[in-house]
Amino acid sequence: MKVFKIPEATVMRLSVYSRHLTQLIGEGVVNVSSGEIAKGVGVSSAQVRKDLAYFGEFGTRGVGYNVQELYSHIMRILGLNNCWNVMIVGAGKLGSALAIYKGFADRGFKVRALLDTDPDKIGTKLAEDLVVEPITVLEERVKDENISIGIVTVPGDTAQEVTDKLVEAGVGALLNFSPRVLRVPESVILRNVDLSVNLELLSFYLSYGTAR
Amino acid sequence: MKVFKIPEATVMRLSVYSRHLTQLIGEGVVNVSSGEIAKGVGVSSAQVRKDLAYFGEFGTRGVGYNVQELYSHIMRILGLNNCWNVMIVGAGKLGSALAIYKGFADRGFKVRALLDTDPDKIGTKLAEDLVVEPITVLEERVKDENISIGIVTVPGDTAQEVTDKLVEAGVGALLNFSPRVLRVPESVILRNVDLSVNLELLSFYLSYGTAR
DNA sequence: AAGTGTGAAGTCTTTCACAGCT
DNA sequence: AGCTGTGAAAGACTTCACACTT
CATH class of the missing domain: 1.10.10.10 (Winged helix-like DNA-binding domain superfamily/Winged helix DNA-binding domain)
Incomplete structure (x- = not known):
């Protein structure tokens, strides 16, 4: 083709x-x-x-x-005729919300792992088969669960570090929610969902509109 | 200008x-x-x-x-030299996560109200000055708090209804997280943040890449 | 010497408009 | 008669390349 x-x-x-x-x-x-x-x-x-x-x-x-x-x-x-295994790194509010977001599951995206470094979060059970795990198991879980998509929901200052680990482990695509520009090899697909950028766009158009 | x-x-x-x-x-x-x-x-x-x-x-x-x-x-x-008052409708996991998202506050977006219809959620205290309120107060709060931006985080089937209420109340811009195409008057600024669309883009490029 | 500001060229995306099926 | 599929035209955005300023 x-x-x-x-x-x-x-x-x-x-x-x-x-x-x-x-x-x-x-x-x-x-x-x-x-x-x-x-x-x-x-x-x-x-x-x-x-x-x-x-x-x-x-x-x-x-x-x-x-x-x-x-x-x-x-x-x-769209490649949605079968499932994709997903890992989310960063079990803050946003990461946790995405982990159990029904819209993903409905379209065949299965969140197989949710990782964090915070000992207080590790062990938290979010769903029947989803418990927050330490970031040390990243590589192992990517391989065991055949993860192809990583979602980054850590704060900006650790985003690149996490990204490097995901890439190293062999993830093929990344969805970045952190407000940082990430560097990845050519072969890895990267998309940014910058929540603030979207609000700031509204701010711009609101300002422009009212200034008229 | x-x-x-x-x-x-x-x-x-x-x-x-x-x-x-x-x-x-x-x-x-x-x-x-x-x-x-x-x-x-x-x-x-x-x-x-x-x-x-x-x-x-x-x-x-x-x-x-x-x-x-x-x-x-x-x-x-960008119009970020002063604050914008924001209302979030839909206090599910995503709405709640956004309500206390630091990235918004840092850039001058103040979440003044978080509404939901679910009686179990109403009254939940998310922060010192943020409690989930019933959707019936929407119009009142938009006016009292001078809300100019609405964030829609309700399920798809009620998204248009909520949107209409926000527009009616006088909100000037909307950020839509629901997986629905919303209809708004010309004068209202609308942006969609479709989380699934972003994952599906990755799916497409992964499929295309592996098919090579 | 370095680096901005900008017309012109190039590339990418959308819209037009109509031939060609059903 | 209605609606698809598609070249050609129009439009939008990006890159080039260089005059100009410090």
């Missing part, structure tokens, strides 16, 4: 489309047009078609898309 | 630059070049200069930027 460079924005929209389709499936809708999807998720219909066109022809001209079929295609494209 | 359309990416990078500058200030650095900032945050030096150029000329040719001065400029640009 020759894959052209896919815009990141396209992949993110696919994820959104797929969730909209879940909803349509729940409502028993069988067919849907690009225009209807577009309306449902707030983009243009041409955008929807272009996004899908990167991966093939999933619709029928004059008719639209079969909801169930399109959903399956997108889930496969 | 005639403001051209500023790319969203530029605003997000400014936020990142400002945090990098905080670090430099801590280290006692007085001057910094666009190249050094670029290296520190992982973008090109031309990008840094271009981003700043949208807002004025802050540097000295041949020398660079005064760290403290540039920091102040960026903070003002």
